[in-house]
Amino acid sequence: MRGRNTNSSAGKRGDSVRSDCYFEIELKNSGGVKLEIKSKVESMYGESIKEMILDMSKFFGLKDAIILCEDYGALPFVMAARFELAVKRLFPQTKKEYLLPIIEQNLYSTKKDQLRRSRLYLPGNEPKFFVNAGLHSPDGIILDLEDSVAPTEKDAAQLLVRNALRSVDFYNAERMVRINQLPKGLDDLKYIIPHNVNVILVPKCESAEQIHQLEKEVEKLKKQHKVKNPIYFMPIIESALGVIKSYEIATASKNNCALAIGLEDYTADIGTQRTNEGRESIFARQMLVNAAKAAGIQAIDTVFSDTSDMEGLRQSVLEAKSLGFEGKGCIHPRQIQVVHEAFAPTTEEIEKAKKIVLAFEEAEKKGLGVVSLGSKMIDPPVVKRAQRTINLAMMNNQISRDWRKQ
Amino acid sequence: MKLVKNAAGRLVPTEVNGQQQIPFQGINKYKPSGNKAKPPIRSCIDYPKDGNKVVKDLKTALKKAGLKDGMTISTHHHLRNGDAVTNMLFDVVKEMGVKNIHWFPSASFPVHSHLIKYLEDGTIHHIEGSMNGPLGKFTSEGKMKGVGVLRSHGGRYQSIQDGEVHIDIAVIAAPTSDPFGNATGDRGKSACGLIGFALGDSEYANRVIVVTDNLVHFPCVPWQIQGNNVDYVVEVESLGDPTKIVSGTTEVTKSPDRLLIAEYVAQFLDEAGIMKNGFSFQAGAGGTALAFAIFLKERMKKKNVKARFIRGGSTKYLVQMLEDGLTDYILDGQTFDLEGVRSMRENDGHVNTSPFTSYNFHGKGNFASMVDAAILGATEVDINFNANVVTHSDGYLLHGIGGWQNCLYSKCTILAIPSFRDRIPVIVDEVTTLCGPGELIDVIATERGLCINPKRKDLLKAMKNSSIPILDIKDLKKQVDEICGGAPAKPKVNKEKVVAIIKWVDGTVLDSVFQVVK
Numbered sequence: 004m005r006g007r008n009t010n011s012s013a014g015k016r017g018d019s020v021r022s023d024c025y026f027e028i029e030l031k032n033s034g035g036v037k038l039e040i041k042s043k044v045e046s047m048y049g050e051s052i053k054e055m056i057l058d059m060s061k062f063f064g065l066k067d068a069i070i071l072c073e074d075y076g077a078l079p080f081v082m083a084a085r086f087e088l089a090v091k092r093l094f095p096q097t098k099k100e101y102l103l104p105i106i107e108q109n110l111y112s113t114k115k116d117q118l119r120r121s122r123l124y125l126p127g128n129e130p131k132f133f134v135n136a137g138l139h140s141p142d143g144i145i146l147d148l149e150d151s152v153a154p155t156e157k158d159a160a161q162l163l164v165r166n167a168l169r170s171v172d173f174y175n176a177e178r179m180v181r182i183n184q185l186p187k188g189l190d191d192l193k194y195i196i197p198h199n200v201n202v203i204l205v206p207k208c209e210s211a212e213q214i215h216q217l218e219k220e221v222e223k224l225k226k227q228h229k230v231k232n233p234i235y236f237m238p239i240i241e242s243a244l245g246v247i248k249s250y251e252i253a254t255a256s257k258n259n260c261a262l263a264i265g266l267e268d269y270t271a272d273i274g275t276q277r278t279n280e281g282r283e284s285i286f287a288r289q290m291l292v293n294a295a296k297a298a299g300i301q302a303i304d305t306v307f308s309d310t311s312d313m314e315g316l317r318q319s320v321l322e323a324k325s326l327g328f329e330g331k332g333c334i335h336p337r338q339i340q341v342v343h344e345a346f347a348p349t350t351e352e353i354e355k356a357k358k359i360v361l362a363f364e365e366a367e368k369k370g371l372g373v374v375s376l377g378s379k380m381i382d383p384p385v386v387k388r389a390q391r392t393i394n395l396a397m398m399n400n401q402i403s404r405d406w407r408k409q
Numbered sequence: 410m411k412l413v414k415n416a417a418g419r420l421v422p423t424e425v426n427g428q429q430q431i432p433f434q435g436i437n438k439y440k441p442s443g444n445k446a447k448p449p450i451r452s453c454i455d456y457p458k459d460g461n462k463v464v465k466d467l468k469t470a471l472k473k474a475g476l477k478d479g480m481t482i483s484t485h486h487h488l489r490n491g492d493a494v495t496n497m498l499f500d501v502v503k504e505m506g507v508k509n510i511h512w513f514p515s516a517s518f519p520v521h522s523h524l525i526k527y528l529e530d531g532t533i534h535h536i537e538g539s540m541n542g543p544l545g546k547f548t549s550e551g552k553m554k555g556v557g558v559l560r561s562h563g564g565r566y567q568s569i570q571d572g573e574v575h576i577d578i579a580v581i582a583a584p585t586s587d588p589f590g591n592a593t594g595d596r597g598k599s600a601c602g603l604i605g606f607a608l609g610d611s612e613y614a615n616r617v618i619v620v621t622d623n624l625v626h627f628p629c630v631p632w633q634i635q636g637n638n639v640d641y642v643v644e645v646e647s648l649g650d651p652t653k654i655v656s657g658t659t660e661v662t663k664s665p666d667r668l669l670i671a672e673y674v675a676q677f678l679d680e681a682g683i684m685k686n687g688f689s690f691q692a693g694a695g696g697t698a699l700a701f702a703i704f705l706k707e708r709m710k711k712k713n714v715k716a717r718f719i720r721g722g723s724t725k726y727l728v729q730m731l732e733d734g735l736t737d738y739i740l741d742g743q744t745f746d747l748e749g750v751r752s753m754r755e756n757d758g759h760v761n762t763s764p765f766t767s768y769n770f771h772g773k774g775n776f777a778s779m780v781d782a783a784i785l786g787a788t789e790v791d792i793n794f795n796a797n798v799v800t801h802s803d804g805y806l807l808h809g810i811g812g813w814q815n816c817l818y819s820k821c822t823i824l825a826i827p828s829f830r831d832r833i834p835v836i837v838d839e840v841t842t843l844c845g846p847g848e849l850i851d852v853i854a855t856e857r858g859l860c861i862n863p864k865r866k867d868l869l870k871a872m873k874n875s876s877i878p879i880l881d882i883k884d885l886k887k888q889v890d891e892i893c894g895g896a897p898a899k900p901k902v903n904k905e906k907v908v909a910i911i912k913w914v915d916g917t918v919l920d921s922v923f924q925v926v927k
Contacts, residue, residue: 048898336665
């Protein structure tokens with residue numbers, strides 16, 4: 004095979020680069036494959052790096068080429084993605100994919116009503132953040148293909164995210180990918196659907212039609228690749244139009260698990276500034292919560308961008324919780340614990356919920372149609388909310404599963 | 410060079426630089442006897458009656474001290490990467506045409522790469538001290554004439570007391586001194602805090618030269634180096650670059666993984682019951698150690714716990730704990746930032762210590778073994794809890810031992826380390842160089858969880874219900890290997906050529922560093 008170019012490069016180089024690598028491939032007419040490897044881990048992994056590059060060269064049919072690899076401690080999944088990209092920049096038409104095995108730890112699926120208090124954004128083209136992200140125990144990890152990736156590196160991020168989904172242990176966090184805005188985002192799907200993604204985040208969503216398009220493409224790819232695990236959608240509402248259409252979007256697919264709001268773009272769209280108080284977005288957030296709840300799915304709040312202000316974050320989560328949100332975006336791992344703590348029910352809430360649930364169960368046992376606590380009548384929505392509080396408290400290890408016996 | 414297997418199973422030479430060596434025999438198995446070394450008798454009648462020992466320049470001082478080929482010259486490292494005195498010293502030695510000097514620093518820094526040319530031209534024969542950065546590379550490639558000897562701070566003091574190292578001339582850079590030679594480091598334009606690592610040198614060397622850029626009238630009070638031990642005082646324009654005299658490692662880490670490690674360590678001290686009224690701990694500089702101090706402080710405040718003393722490496726974070734009443738004392742071994750220097754001047758509870766008090770193997774006890782918990786780093790740890798701090802996994806010498814080996818004697822030694830760095834596994838099958846035997850290391854704290862040495866059944870029991878993942882170190886290693894793409898290959902070394910040896914705190918040889926083959 005031969006493209007128009009005879010030279011290509013991919014990856015990152017420079018003294019400040021860590022856990023990444025850079026490839027240059029120059030096609031030749033003869034001489035076989037010649038390797039030049041400069042690696043920070045030469046003495047430890049020099050041989051295996053060489054073997055891997057030769058194996059990939061063979062796989063992609065490179066017979067005569069000079070290959071330069073500058074390695075700054077890239078893990079194998081990163082090296083494979085960077086090399087494949089260099090090849091694909093030479094041969095854009097190739098359909099071949101160099102796939103590393105899917106690690107067993109990642110063969111889990113999630114549920115539509117999964118706990119989604121925190122979701123940690125990771126830039127899709129920065130592999131050094133990937134490997135340990137799950138150790139910080141977010142409910143979800145988002146590999147981002149959209150705003151955090153430079154337009155010229157979208158192809159790099161697609162391969163890197165694909166390889167990460169196969170090779171990086173997510174430690175049971177929900178495996179999320181934020182695709183690009185549709186229709187471009189549809190092209191991202193083939194890099195994620197066959198590789199056990201759990202949730203697709205759909206940015207700047209403005210219509211039900213977009214969700215229909217997405218669903219159609221996802222179903223096609225699932226069938227093609229025999230994917231059995233459910234794949235959920237989380238549309239992100241980031242514009243005035245999106246807010247107005249949020250109920251229509253929320254109900255567009257049975258695979259929608261949540262609606263999220265993105266306030267950076269939204270405030271720009273309505274021509275205002277984002278503030279800590281959030282007065283400018285109160286309508287949008289209430290609308291979104293309302294739409295999500297009406298559709299029976301979760302409402303998820305935007306990110307808190309000041310990573311050094313933990314108290315501000317805590318207040319922001321408490322406010323979001325009071326509006327009906329169930330989750331918050333995180334852009335730094337240190338935010339996760341604060342978010343979880345702030346979303347956790349208070350001791351008073353738990354105690355009150357316990358009484359209500361017990362009263363409800365007692366009433367059910369007795370076949371009573373009415374639940375009462377002392378002299379007060381308890382409405383069904385109150386019971387439902389109490390059950391949810393109890394579930395959340397159990398998930399947060401605030402009470403044990405057999406709390407009734409204690 | 411004859412190599413034998415020592416009690417740790419490592420191959421070590423029986424003779425180094427013409428001196429017989431004793432292979433490591435096990436922890437606390439080797440106990441030297443006899444008398445300590447002693448400096449020559451001097452008489453005050455040979456020194457100026459007016460107490461003025463100032464001479465024109467360093468060359469004059471070295472001449473008067475009788476400098477000649479093959480002598481041992483010591484320096485100290487309190488000026489860190491801002492040190493100009495050591496470089497100036499060897500410029501003069503070179504100018505005087507003297508050869509084969511044994512350089513005996515308490516540590517070296519990248520600024521001392523200036524000395525590589527003197528190692529190449531035979532001015533310096535070998536280094537006994539740390540071989541950092543470029544000097545480590547030079548040594549590892551087998552370019553040094555003699556064999557390097559690496560010791561801990563305590564081991565350095567022990568070697569002087571044993572007579573294993575006899576210092577002919579000690580050159581002590583002092584940020585403040587009087588003409589008599591009384592000197593201190595906590596004031597002056599080149600203030601670096603303590604200069605305790607030069608204490609043994611001042612007491613045992615044949616001749617002692619104090620170099621200062623802040624000469625004050627007698628008496629310099631308080632003094633840490635006594636003028637009665639000093640032969641000559643030299644005044645210079647500058648001791649070095651004050652911006653680099655304090656350590657560059659005094660910023661708290663921003664890495665989420667390192668913060669997680671620091672948080673785990675603080676949580677561990679709390680949950681294991683170590684953090685209680687009257688307890689003590691040691692934490693040095695470095696991003697993770699500083700973050701640990703912050704997390705621990707929060708827990709201490711919350712539980713109203715006060716420490717009796719903290720061993721430092723003082724930093725602003727330890728100073729805050731002292732000034733907030735969370736500890737009675739900082740027992741300071743070296744000062745890492747300007748807040749530490751200030752506190753040393755201002756706080757009575759901020760106490761100067763030296764390797765004599767804290768780490769000395771020949772002392773009648775020492776502080777290190779009284780510390781409840783020591784939080785340290787490492788470049789590698791193996792599945793038997795053995796640890797390395799001097800070479801990287803590629804076999805190159807990069808760091809000194811510092812007080813690390815001495816601190817292993819604490820009641821609970823915790824190594825706070827990432828499980829891998831980029832693609833370099835930190836948890837390995839066998840350490841490249843053995844610096845700390847596993848039996849002294851109790852806990853490994855990584856971002857993936859804690860590994861507790863199986864011999865510490867008490868700690869395993871205390872942490873049974875902890876929310877911190879408690880891992881078997883072999884399982885952790887397996888995880889790391891899976892991430893990094895298999896177990897790393899061993900560095901290629903020439904087993905025929907020992908370029909440096911690692912001494913244990915008792916003066917025996919713990920391990921060898923072999924020449925790296927490119």
